[in-house]
Amino acid sequence: MIKYLGSKRQLIPQILQAVADASPGAKHVVDLFSGTSRVGHALKKAGYRVSSNDHNEYAYWLAKCYVETDLQKVQSEAETWIDRLNKLPGQAGYFTENFCIKSRFFHPKNGERIDAIRELLAQEHLDPNLFAVLLVSLMEAADRVDSTCGIQMSYLKSWAARAHHDLNLRLPDLTPRSIHGPSKAYCLDALEAAEKLTGDVIYLDPPYNQHNYRRNYHIWETLALWDKPETYGIATKRIDCKTHTSAFNSKTQFIHAFTQLISALKAKTLIVSFNNEGFISRTEMESLLSQKGEVSVQTIDYKRYVGAQIGIYNPSGQRVGEVSHLRNKEYLYTVNA
Numbered sequence: 001m002i003k004y005l006g007s008k009r010q011l012i013p014q015i016l017q018a019v020a021d022a023s024p025g026a027k028h029v030v031d032l033f034s035g036t037s038r039v040g041h042a043l044k045k046a047g048y049r050v051s052s053n054d055h056n057e058y059a060y061w062l063a064k065c066y067v068e069t070d071l072q073k074v075q076s077e078a079e080t081w082i083d084r085l086n087k088l089p090g091q092a093g094y095f096t097e098n099f100c101i102k103s104r105f106f107h108p109k110n111g112e113r114i115d116a117i118r119e120l121l122a123q124e125h126l127d128p129n130l131f132a133v134l135l136v137s138l139m140e141a142a143d144r145v146d147s148t149c150g151i152q153m154s155y156l157k158s159w160a161a162r163a164h165h166d167l168n169l170r171l172p173d174l175t176p177r178s179i180h181g182p183s184k185a186y187c188l189d190a191l192e193a194a195e196k197l198t199g200d201v202i203y204l205d206p207p208y209n210q211h212n213y214r215r216n217y218h219i220w221e222t223l224a225l226w227d228k229p230e231t232y233g234i235a236t237k238r239i240d241c242k243t244h245t246s247a248f249n250s251k252t253q254f255i256h257a258f259t260q261l262i263s264a265l266k267a268k269t270l271i272v273s274f275n276n277e278g279f280i281s282r283t284e285m286e287s288l289l290s291q292k293g294e295v296s297v298q299t300i301d302y303k304r305y306v307g308a309q310i311g312i313y314n315p316s317g318q319r320v321g322e323v324s325h326l327r328n329k330e331y332l333y334t335v336n337a
């Protein structure tokens with residue numbers, strides 16, 4: 001799966017355990033801020049029916065692939081397609097121009113192949129689940145040969161060693177359908193999703209600081225939308241990164257948005273991930289959640305994101321500082337109404 005800030009890669013066992021403990025016999029879990037979809041993927045693999053939501057388009061397609069698409073439905077067709085896409089010759093276009101020449105996120109030899117593959121996918125009228133699998137396969141192949149520290153706000157001064165490798169698409173790890181029914185992906189603002197979606201358990205993993213996900217992953221958004229937008233800045237970001245924001249990324253708006261969200265949710269059990277470096281403290285979060293029911297908290301100590309492990313660099317690639325700490329605390333709140 002793609003490198004992603006705030007991904008719950010290291011916390012999957014604790015989240016699965018928290019769902020099982022808080023709601024024995026639960027059949028349907030809703031993930032309202034799904035990001036990479038690794039939580040929904042793990043839940044579906046564990047047998048739950050899952051509904052996943054995120055307001056960014058790339059995250060919607062990740063959820064459509066990892067949550068909504070059942071292995072049996074697309075496996076053989078997807079394998080044939082991936083074989084064909086891996087043999088397609090490169091053809092420079094928008095992607096190469098913006099992300100390999102104007103900026104240096106990818107080596108041009110891979111940028112050209114990404115251009116050719118994405119153009120072909122745009123021309124074919126594929127079934128949306130098959131399209132999701134192929135788009136995610138392309139996104140993940142591109143992620144394995146990028147030249148970044150894990151976010152697309154800047155690229156490395158010299159090519160990362162992996163950027164020289166050849167782009168190679170693989171079949172994503174799809175899961176069979178849950179015995180509890182079909183899973184589904186949504187692309188809604190969290191507040192709208194809270195009104196619309198309900199399940200036995202709702203899992204919330206909102207952003208915890210001002211760093212906007214569409215900006216951090218603008219290349220994935222462009223690859224998903226394939227709308228070839230005007231770009232700005234050294235990182236050649238999509239122009240709509242300036243206007244497409246989230247209340248959950250604003251220190252002043254967070255509490256209000258989160259309070260509204262909590263009161264709109266309709267489920268007996270809520271599980272919430274939040275970080276000790278987030279906009280609100282553990283005490284504030286506990287008091288907010290207690291309006292919904294009884295709250296218990298688990299503290300998990302884990303390694304900070306990759307940038308923190310590497311250090312602080314200026315735009316010309318010189319190390320200019322050390323990060324203050326290498327580990328974080330993640331709080332896992334359970335609320336039973």
Ligand SMILES: C[S@@+](CC[C@H](N)C(=O)[O-])C[C@H]1O[C@@H](n2cnc3c(N)ncnc32)[C@H](O)[C@@H]1O
Binds near residue numbers: 006054247
């Ligand atoms: C901390 S990340 C979730 C990470 C995810 N659990 C994972 O393991 O990959 C928060 C997610 O919230 C999404 N998001 C931010 N504001 C949102 C909003 N207003 N409505 C829906 N999703 C939002 C972001 O796109 C981002 O993917």
